[in-house]
Structures are given as structure tokens and as C-alpha cells.
Amino acid sequence: MRTFLQDLLSVGSSKFIIIIFGLLTSIVTARLLGPEGNGIIAGLTVYPSLFMSIGSLGIRQSTTYYIGKNIFSEDNIKSAITQIWFFTSIFSVFSCYFLIQYLNSYNEFLILTVLALIPIPFSLFNTYNSGLFLGKNDIKTFNKINWIPHLIIFISTIIFVIIIKLEVRGAMIAQFSGPLIMFFLLLFKNKFLKYFSLKFDLNLIFNLLKLGSIYALSLLVINLNYKIDIILLGKLSSAFELGIYTKGAGIIQYLWQIPMFLSTIVFARSAVSKNDLEFSLKVSQLLRITIVLIGSGSLMLFLLSDFIIIGMYGDNFIGSISVLNLLVPGVLLMTFFKVMNMDLAGKGKPWISLKAMVPSLIINIILNVLLIPIKGSDGAALASTISYSLSGLLFLHFYSKEVRIPIKKILAFAKSDFDVFLNFSKK
Numbered sequence: 001m002r003t004f005l006q007d008l009l010s011v012g013s014s015k016f017i018i019i020i021f022g023l024l025t026s027i028v029t030a031r032l033l034g035p036e037g038n039g040i041i042a043g044l045t046v047y048p049s050l051f052m053s054i055g056s057l058g059i060r061q062s063t064t065y066y067i068g069k070n071i072f073s074e075d076n077i078k079s080a081i082t083q084i085w086f087f088t089s090i091f092s093v094f095s096c097y098f099l100i101q102y103l104n105s106y107n108e109f110l111i112l113t114v115l116a117l118i119p120i121p122f123s124l125f126n127t128y129n130s131g132l133f134l135g136k137n138d139i140k141t142f143n144k145i146n147w148i149p150h151l152i153i154f155i156s157t158i159i160f161v162i163i164i165k166l167e168v169r170g171a172m173i174a175q176f177s178g179p180l181i182m183f184f185l186l187l188f189k190n191k192f193l194k195y196f197s198l199k200f201d202l203n204l205i206f207n208l209l210k211l212g213s214i215y216a217l218s219l220l221v222i223n224l225n226y227k228i229d230i231i232l233l234g235k236l237s238s239a240f241e242l243g244i245y246t247k248g249a250g251i252i253q254y255l256w257q258i259p260m261f262l263s264t265i266v267f268a269r270s271a272v273s274k275n276d277l278e279f280s281l282k283v284s285q286l287l288r289i290t291i292v293l294i295g296s297g298s299l300m301l302f303l304l305s306d307f308i309i310i311g312m313y314g315d316n317f318i319g320s321i322s323v324l325n326l327l328v329p330g331v332l333l334m335t336f337f338k339v340m341n342m343d344l345a346g347k348g349k350p351w352i353s354l355k356a357m358v359p360s361l362i363i364n365i366i367l368n369v370l371l372i373p374i375k376g377s378d379g380a381a382l383a384s385t386i387s388y389s390l391s392g393l394l395f396l397h398f399y400s401k402e403v404r405i406p407i408k409k410i411l412a413f414a415k416s417d418f419d420v421f422l423n424f425s426k427k
Helices: 004-055 058-070 076-103 108-117 119-135 139-165 167-189 202-236 240-274 278-304 305-313 320-333 335-346 350-373 377-402 405-413 415-423
Strands: none
Touching: 004 076, 004 108, 004 119, 004 139, 004 167, 004 202, 004 240, 004 305, 058 076, 058 119, 058 202, 076 108, 076 119, 076 202, 108 119, 108 167, 119 139, 119 167, 139 167, 202 240, 202 350, 202 377, 240 278, 240 305, 240 320, 240 377, 278 305, 278 320, 278 335, 278 405, 305 320, 320 335, 320 377, 335 350, 335 377, 350 377, 377 405
8 A cells, every 4th residue: 555655745746736727727717717707706616516415415525434344346336336326416406407597696697597507517526536446445446536727717718708708607618628628637547337227226225325425424514514605605795796706715725635635634534544543643643744735825824815815816906805814713723623534434423523513504694694794705704704613612612522532632743744755654
């Protein structure tokens, strides 16, 4: 098995590519479409992105778990996930269509609704199959599934927004180009076509859905906590305020790429770990390292927020500066959840996250409803940072109880912490 350091460098380079092309795409759309155009895109795509949590049914996570534990054969799992994918794609597309039509304020043009729906089946397929590579600790292939679409989206944004000048439609065409091309690469490169079958292994499908549904419910609540501000801003405010919010939030949330790339490895290795307590102790080391990295990045973003926002997006997005600054504390405390949740998820215990996320989501909804009419995008940012802070601290408590490691020990820094990069468990 590859060493942790090799996986760390591999996933780190992948996340770096994702950040770079994500930022470049964001700059292009901000400069050419303005706050209102970006707000329209955010309002139309929020339900499809949220529905990825429901439609995915936690299949990537349950696939990783069963592959990692060698409970079912890879061939049988491939057949099962292609069958599940077919039905969930249909369900997700139709569900999102009705949500956009009846709950969205930016649905005047049918073509924009259709463009928002097109990525769903392709993104679901890519998500399902990435679990196969995580389960085998094939981090290199898993990384490609993640960064290649972002590169394609950036190139497509240049073509359709700058060259062809299709404005909002062009940006949304670019958004589905990445998942579409990745879909065909996976379909043919990994010979998934031969696994499409009408012969159903109901026991395997049931087991994937049984464990996956818990992951899906957990992911739904988590993503609702991230997206509810966008949904409520779209209902209670304007496209302009929504555009201002998404650009400010987008910048600060790039810091989450740090714990996310660590969490990818944690989840894959936790699924195959033979010593749960020892592994959780090393996850605690990763948490402490991540806190230092996120804390440093947060401070830098806070101090340079004026320069970063105006320099990247222009004077039209000056309101995004306060959004970014208000979100800093919540993003920092949410690091607890981002790192440690993947350990419990890899152990097949995704429901623990619900104990922290459900009360946080309720607080988030209440505060957004109260603050958005008064403070607009700043109100949404304040509501979110309070919710993120609460969920991070609650999850730290529940994680400590579940793995039986005192909070004091989880947070106690030691000189040996950075040795984790060199001798992380290969189990």
C-alpha cells in the first residue's frame, strides 16, 4: 500500500488544481456576469447540488466500506451501483425539476432549468464509481475523477462565456461539461458498460442502500447546513445579494479543501483499519495539524479580504468582503467536523454526525429567517458562522465520546504531531 505521505501529496496536488481552476472560473463569471448573474446561477444550481446528497444515497461511502472490508466482490458491486444509478438519476432529475419550478425565484426560462438539471446523472455516476477507487485505496484515480471536471469546466467557461458570449447560459453549459466528459471516461476506460445488467443481486443492493441511506441522510443534513443560506437568500432577498454572498462564501470555504483532502485519505484508510483506537489517535493528530493550517489561512484571508475580493472580482463585489470576514470563525471551528467525521464514516458510523448537524441546521434556519430581511448577505453569513461553530463544537464532543478519547487529549499539541506525515499507519 502507498504510504500516507504519498497519498497526502497526491490528494494535495489534486485539491490544489481544483482550487486554482475553481478560482479562475469564479473570477471569469464574477467579472463578466456581475452579482446578479452569479446569484441567478447559484439559485438555479442549489437544488441539484443539494440533491446530490439525496440521490447519491451514500453509495460512494457504502461502496468504499464494502470494498475496503472485502465483504462483496468488486464485479458484483459494479453491477449493483450501475442499476442503482439508473433509477436514482431519474428520481433526482424529476424531483429537482419540481423544486426549481415551484420553490425557485429564477426559473423564468425553461432552458436555464434544463441546463441546471443536465449534470445530475453524470455527477451521480462519477460519485458512485469513485467509491470503488477509495475502497481499494487507489487515491491516484480517485483524484483524477475530482480534478479533471474542474479543468474542463474552466476551459468551457472561457469558450462559452468569453468567446461565444452566452452569459448565464454559457456558464451553466460549462458546469455540466466537466461531469459529462468524466462520465464517458469512466464508462469506457473502466469498462463499466459490461456491468449494466437486468440481473439484480437484491441482497447486495439492499446492503448498499441500507448503509448508504444512513450516509445519505447524514450528507443531506450536512449539505442543508451549507446550502440553506443560499435557498433562503433566494426567497427572502435578491439575486444581487445572493451573488454577493456566494462569492464571499466561496473564497473562505476554499480553506475547507485542506481538511477535505486529509479526510479523503482518512476515510479510505479508516475503512480498512484493523485498530480503530490507534487510528483515531492519529486522526486527532491530523486535526491538530489542520487547525494550525486553517487558522493561519483564516487570519491571512481576514487581513487581506479587501485586496482579495476587489482584486479578484472587482468593485461590484465589495459587499462580499464582510461576508468573508463574518464566516471566518465558523469555518475555523467547522474544521473539527470536517476532519473527524470521515473517521467515523469510514468505521460505518455516519449517524453520529446527525447529533451535531440537526440542532445546528435548526439554528441556521431560524437565524437566516430572522437576519436576512434585516442584513441581507451579511445576515446569512452571520447565521452560517454561528451554525458552523455550534456543529463543530458539538461534533468534537460526540466524537470524543464515541472513540473514547478525552477532548483534552484530542486537542493537546505535541512536538511529535508532524511525524504523522512520515509514519501514518499503513493498515
